[in-house]
Amino acid sequence: MMAKRLTVRDLLDQRGKHQFAMLRVETLEEAEAAEKAGVELLSIPPAMIMDRRFRDAAPTAFAFPGDNFYEIGDTADFLKWAFPLYKHGADGFYCSGSLTTIRAMADHALPVCGHVGLIPSKRTWTGGFKAVGKTLETAQRVWNQVKALEEAGAFAAEIEVVPHAITQAIAERTSLFLISMGAGAGGHAQYLFTDDVLGQNPGHIPRHAKVYADFAGEYARLQEKRVTAMRAFADDVHDGTYPAP
Template sequence: MRNIFTFGHRAAQRNWTVADLRANKGKQQLTEVTAMNGEQAARAAAAGIDTIITRVQRMKEVRDAAPNTFVTAALMLVDHPTESDVLEGAMRAMDQGADALYTTRSLDTIKMLADLDLPVMGHVGLVPPYSTWIGGLRAYGATADEALKLADRFRAMEKAGAFAVEVELVPQQVLEEINKQTSLVTFSIGSGSGGDVTFLFSEDICGETENPPRHAYAYGDVRRLQEQVEHERIAALTAFQAAVRDGSFPYKDVSVSMKPHELEAFRDKLGKSVRLGTERKGY
């Protein structure tokens, strides 16, 4: 663990720092997963996952659940439409303990954040929000011309001040070649093992996604368990409904009862009070 001060001037410890990630480039393969809530973040930390990525809006919850894990806060396009929104979101996320920022916006946005000495991650290859420009959701860089354009994009991001880049659906051989020449820490999703960090969505890893993408791999079958739990819930509610209807519930062992002598005394006193009330009414 490294002792650090966060952007918000709070003492903390981290499993990795930006300097560590850079120094590890080309060496040990690291991992990154998504965490959209505290539960996912806590599981990732317990599993020893190296880095987590979450949305800015979830940053505090994720940081609280995984206090020592390197966390990147994503500045999603729809949440931060203007440069001023980006800056406000970035400052809030860093104050809440983010170690880095992620954006799919322009090189100018990356430069704006990097000029403030904030660690910024860009995105190359298939960038889903911009998939219309390359003809839809597909691999990018499978031709020599596209691979050269990717190499140019890497250099432009370096020049803008990014420290890392997410590389999505790029041929492994292309990433391997570019990774030898770039200073950027590369986070591979669907781009093979040619990067420095291998990234997958937590839901895909755990087997919770109904139609996972081709590059995903399920190491668990949580969806099956979730379906079993849902079936059990409905079955339990149905049984309760039937038991009440046929008069068998509430059962004796879940109901409260009086001792026989107390019940007899209660009935006697209740009868007297009813008679007394009737007499008073008649008066």
């Protein structure tokens, strides 16, 4: 018997009782692998939720489509963006937009996940790609962001690159479901990118990430095999070996 798809109520009821796993996936193959591996929460490109094959690949995953606020627009744009996705089975929505936008989405019963701490699309305000919350002032800023999201009607928040002790203290004082990306075990879910987990990211790997495979090396070996096979074909053509009689 297939496990049922998680709901917002399930996530909130399981806070502190079960640590959820979450991945950002970019392909249907990754989504299917995550489902089979027992990863409960998926961040996905918005277009994926519109693909009928997604629910065949990941029938029980709690799916968060999301994009940067500047790719979507203002509050009205966010609502127009979210409604079709919700109709096609989105379970929640990542939103790095304004509190006004989050409030409007929540007013329409759309489950919204905000973002606090290091917000890559807004990193200029916190000094770039670095931890947020290491001083009293910045820790209070994270806490105030969480309280503002609560008041706006969000049900969850991604808390990114915040010291563990701060995340833990906030988790004990908030009603939000906290999704930790490099913010320690105090969160209610642990979130990484599939590119990092599979080792298919040839560039910088964040300090909080953990690599479990070497897909980049496998891809390099496959590319070598492509070149070898194609060179053999070209040589056969050039010397008349292919096509054979």
